[in-house]
Amino acid sequence: MALDTPVRQDPGLASSDPKASDAAPARIALVGNPNSGKTALFNALTGSRQKVANYAGVTVERKEGVLTTPAGRQMRVLDLPGTYSLRARSPDEVVTRDAVLGRLAGEAAPEALICVADATNLRLVLRLVLELKRVGRPFVLALNMYDIAQRQGLRIDLERLSREIGAPIVTTVATRKRGLSELLEQVERLVVPRGDAVDSVWREPSAAEIRAAHAEAQRIFKACVKPPERPDTMTGKVDGVLLHPVAGLAILLTLLFVMFQAVFTWAKIPADAMDHLFGAFGAWTAAHLPPGLLASFVSDGLIAGVGSVLVFLPQILILFFFILMLEDSGYMARAAFLMDKIMGGAGLHGRAFIPLLSSFACAIPGIMSTRVIDNRHDRLTTILVAPLMTCSARIPVYGLIISAFIPPRTVYGVLSLQGLVMFGLYAAGIVSALLVSFVIRRVFWRGAVEPFMMELPTYRWPEPRNLLMNLWTRARIFLERAGRIILPLMVLVWVLSTFPYPPPGATGPAIDYSIAGRIGHLVEPLMRPIGFNWQMTVALVPGFAAREVAVATLGTVYAVGGDADSHAALSTLLQHQWSLATALSFLAWYVFAPQCAATLGVVKRETNGWLWPSVMFAYMLTLAYIASFVTYHVAVALGAG
Amino acid sequence: MSEAFALSPDFNSAESRAEVPRSLGLARRGDRGVIVKVTGVSGAAEAIDAQELERRLLEMGFVEGARIEVLHEGLFGRDPIAVRVDDTRVALRRREAGAVAVKFDGR
Numbered sequence: 041m042a043l044d045t046p047v048r049q050d051p052g053l054a055s056s057d058p059k060a061s062d063a064a065p066a067r068i069a070l071v072g073n074p075n076s077g078k079t080a081l082f083n084a085l086t087g088s089r090q091k092v093a094n095y096a097g098v099t100v101e102r103k104e105g106v107l108t109t110p111a112g113r114q115m116r117v118l119d120l121p122g123t124y125s126l127r128a129r130s131p132d133e134v135v136t137r138d139a140v141l142g143r144l145a146g147e148a149a150p151e152a153l154i155c156v157a158d159a160t161n162l163r164l165v166l167r168l169v170l171e172l173k174r175v176g177r178p179f180v181l182a183l184n185m186y187d188i189a190q191r192q193g194l195r196i197d198l199e200r201l202s203r204e205i206g207a208p209i210v211t212t213v214a215t216r217k218r219g220l221s222e223l224l225e226q227v228e229r230l231v232v233p234r235g236d237a238v239d240s241v242w243r244e245p246s247a248a249e250i251r252a253a254h255a256e257a258q259r260i261f262k263a264c265v266k267p268p269e270r271p272d273t274m275t276g277k278v279d280g281v282l283l284h285p286v287a288g289l290a291i292l293l294t295l296l297f298v299m300f301q302a303v304f305t306w307a308k309i310p311a312d313a314m315d316h317l318f319g320a321f322g323a324w325t326a327a328h329l330p331p332g333l334l335a336s337f338v339s340d341g342l343i344a345g346v347g348s349v350l351v352f353l354p355q356i357l358i359l360f361f362f363i364l365m366l367e368d369s370g371y372m373a374r375a376a377f378l379m380d381k382i383m384g385g386a387g388l389h390g391r392a393f394i395p396l397l398s399s400f401a402c403a404i405p406g407i408m409s410t411r412v413i414d415n416r417h418d419r420l421t422t423i424l425v426a427p428l429m430t431c432s433a434r435i436p437v438y439g440l441i442i443s444a445f446i447p448p449r450t451v452y453g454v455l456s457l458q459g460l461v462m463f464g465l466y467a468a469g470i471v472s473a474l475l476v477s478f479v480i481r482r483v484f485w486r487g488a489v490e491p492f493m494m495e496l497p498t499y500r501w502p503e504p505r506n507l508l509m510n511l512w513t514r515a516r517i518f519l520e521r522a523g524r525i526i527l528p529l530m531v532l533v534w535v536l537s538t539f540p541y542p543p544p545g546a547t548g549p550a551i552d553y554s555i556a557g558r559i560g561h562l563v564e565p566l567m568r569p570i571g572f573n574w575q576m577t578v579a580l581v582p583g584f585a586a587r588e589v590a591v592a593t594l595g596t597v598y599a600v601g602g603d604a605d606s607h608a609a610l611s612t613l614l615q616h617q618w619s620l621a622t623a624l625s626f627l628a629w630y631v632f633a634p635q636c637a638a639t640l641g642v643v644k645r646e647t648n649g650w651l652w653p654s655v656m657f658a659y660m661l662t663l664a665y666i667a668s669f670v671t672y673h674v675a676v677a678l679g680a681g
Numbered sequence: 682m683s684e685a686f687a688l689s690p691d692f693n694s695a696e697s698r699a700e701v702p703r704s705l706g707l708a709r710r711g712d713r714g715v716i717v718k719v720t721g722v723s724g725a726a727e728a729i730d731a732q733e734l735e736r737r738l739l740e741m742g743f744v745e746g747a748r749i750e751v752l753h754e755g756l757f758g759r760d761p762i763a764v765r766v767d768d769t770r771v772a773l774r775r776r777e778a779g780a781v782a783v784k785f786d787g788r
Contacts, residue, residue: 124740124741125740127736127740129737161768161769163742163767163768163769164740164741164742164769167740245736246732246736247721247732247735247736247739250736250739250740251739251744251745254739254742254744275770276752279752279753279763279770283752283753283763284753285753285754285755285756285759286756288756289756373772376772377753377755377761377763377772378755378756380755380760380761380772380774381755381756381757381758381760381761382757384774385757390761415728417728489726489727489728489776490728490729491727491728491729491734491737491773491774491776491777492761492772492773492774492777493737493738493741493771493772493773493777494771494772494773495741495769495770495771495772496763496770496771496772497770
C-alpha cells in the first residue's frame with residue numbers, strides 16, 4: 041500500500057499553542073472485531089452527526105461523527121473497519137491498522153481508542169486488546185452487549201480484567217444507549233493533553249508471537265471470566281436448521297426469492313410515483329420557462345437526470361433493508377457458508393455473494409460492497425462480473441421488447457411465456473457471470489484460491505433504530521456516488537442529443553441531426569450484422585448514460601414521445617418496424633452490453649484507474665456483439681427474420 | 682514445523698481414531714477433539730504462504746489446546762465446514778482445515 045510512510049503532525053507545533061489544542065476537538069477511534077456492535081456504538085455516540093467519505097487515496101469508507109461528552113467537550117469519532125488483528129489483510133483492515141498507528145496519510149493520529157468487544161465473545165478480542173496495549177496508544181475497553189452477558193449469567197471480573205489489560209473498562213449496551221456517559225468520562229480522562237505524542241511501536245507478529253499472545257489472552261480469560269450459567273443455545277438450534285445442507289439451501293433460496301419479490305413489487309409504487317412526479321415537474325418547467333434551450337436543459341437534462349438517479353432509490357432502499365437485516369441478525373455469514381461451494385466452483389469467493397446480490401438492483405452499490413473481499417484477484421473478478429447481473433435499469437427495456445414481441449400466452453397451463461422469457465434473461469445474466477468468472481480464474485488468474493474463513497456470529501434480533509440509521513447512511517452514499525456520476529452524464533447526453541439543431545425545414549426527429557444521431561448513423565453499418573437498424577443504434581448512445589434511457593430515446597427517434605403513456609404506442613410501432621429476430625438480438629445485447637457509464641465510473645473509482653473499466657467495457661461489448669450476432673442469425677435461420 | 686503431518690494410514694479404524702492426530706480437513710460432523718498442531722500447510726495450493734495461513738488460523742482461534750467440534754457440513758462434497766473452536770463458531774473450507782491437526786475423542 042502507498043500508505044507506509046508515516047505522516048504525523050509535528051508534536052512541537054501542536055503543543056506550542058495550548059489554546060489551539062483546547063479548541064480543536066479531540067479525535068478518538070473505535071476499533072473492534074466484526075460483529076462486536078461497534079457500528080451500533082458509533083451510532084449511539086454520534087446520532088445523526090455523521091459524515092461518510094473516503095480515505096485519501098484508498099476506496100475505504102471513512103465514517104466520522106461528532107459527539108459531545110457529559111462535560112460539554114466536543115470530540116470527533118472515527119468508526120474503523122472491524123478486524124481481528126492489526127495484521128491487515130484487506131484494504132479495510134489496512135486502514136484500521138494505519139489509523140490506530142497514526143500512519144494514515146492526511147489523518148491525525150487519534151488521541152485515544154475505544155476498543156469495542158462483544159462481552160459474550162471475549163476470547164478472540166482479548167488478543168486484539170493485547171496488541172493494542174503494545175501499540176501504546178491510550179484506550180478504553182467497552183464491553184458491549186453487556187445486557188446479554190448478564191442474561192446469560194456470564195460473570196466477568198471487571199476489576200481484574202482492567203488490571204490485566206492495563207486499561208479502563210466500561211460496560212455498555214449500545215442499542216439501549218446504556219453506559220455511554222461512563223464511557224465518555226473515561227475517554228475524557230484519557231485524552232488529557234500530553235506534552236509529547238505517543239510513539240506507536242508495532243510490527244507484524246510472527247506465528248510464535250501470536251501463539252504467545254493467545255496463551256496470555258487465554259490466561260486472562262480464564263482468570264477473569266466465569267463461563268455463563270445459561271449459555272446461548274438458540275444459535276445452535278437455529279443453525280441446525282439454517283445450516284442444514286439441504287434445508288438450509290432451500291431456505292436461503294426462498295429468502296432470496298422473497299427479497300426479489302419485495303424489491304420489484306414494493307418498490308414499484310414509489311418508483312412509479314417518483315417517475316411521474318419528475319415527468320410532471322419536467323413538463324411543468326418546460327411549460328413555464330420560455331421555450332428554447334434553457335427549458336430543454338432544465339426539463340430534459342437536469343430534472344430527468346436527477347429523476348433517473350432517484351427512481352432507483354426505492355429499490356435500493358428495500359434491497360439494503362434486507363441486506364442489513366441479514367447482516368445484523370448474523371445470517372449473512374451463514375449465506376456465505378451455504379453459497380461458498382457453488383460460488384467457488386465458478387472461481388468466486390463466498391463473500392462475493394453479497395455484492396452480486398446487490399447488483400440485481402444496481403451494479404453500483406454491488407461494486408462498492410466488494411470491499412469486504414480481501415484478495416485482489418477475487419475482488420476484481422467480482423467487480424468484473426457484477427454488471428452481468430440483471431440490474432433494475434434493464435427491466436424497462438426488457439419489459440418493452442417482451443410486451444411487444446412475446447405473445448401473452450400460457451405454456452404448460454400455468455407459466456406465462458412472457459414471464460419465462462424474463463426469467464430466461466435473468467438466468468442468462470447469472471450463468472454468464474459464473475462462466476466469465478470461471479474463465480477469469482481458470483485461464484487468466486489460475487491457481488491459488490484465497491482461504492475462506494469466517495466467524496459465524498451469534499444470532500441477534502436486529503435493532504430497528506440502528507438498522508434505520510445504517511440504511512440512511514447507505515442510501516446517502518449511493519445518492520452521492522451515483523448522483524455525482526449519473527447527473528453530469530445525463531447533462532452530457534442531453535448536450536449530445538440536442539446539438540447541433542436540425543436544419544430549418546427538417547422532417548425527421550431532431551435527435552437525428554444531433555451528435556448522438558450522427559454517432560448512431562456512423563456505427564450503424566457495424567451493427568447491421570446483428571440485425572440493428574439506425575434507430576436502435578441512435579437509441580444506444582444515450583442509453584450509455586443509463587440503460588432505461590434507451591426506451592425514452594426509441595420513443596423520440598420513432599417520434600411517438602418518450603413518456604409512459606406512449607409506451608403502448610411505441611410497443612405497437614416496434615412490432616411493425618422490427619422483426620422478431622431483431623427484437624431478440626436487442627434483448628441479447630442488453631444482457632451483456634456495458635450500457636452504463638456510471639458503472640464504469642464506479643469501477644474506475646474502486647480500482648483507482650482506467651485499466652479495469654476498459655477491460656470491463658471491452659469484454660462486455662465483445663460478449664454482447666457475439667451474443668446478438670448468434671441470436672439474430674439463429675432466429676433468422678429459424679424463420680423469425 | 683513446516684512439514685504437513687502424516688495421515689494415519691488406517692485412520693478409519695476405531696482404535697487409531699482416538700490416538701493418532703488427524704487432519705481437521707477430514708473430520709465429519711459431530712467429531713470432537715483437541716487441536717494438537719496448527720502448521721499452515723494445508724496440502725493444497727494456497728493463495729497465501731504457509732506462514733500467513735498459520736497466522737490467520739491462529740487469529741481465528743485455531744490454536745494448540747483449543748477444543749474443537751465439527752457442527753455442520755456443506756451440501757456439495759461436505760464442504761465447507763462449520764466448527765466450534767472453544768466457544769467461537771467458525772466456517773472454513775476443508776482445504777484450509779487440512780492445516781489443523783486434531784486429536785479426536787474416542788467413541
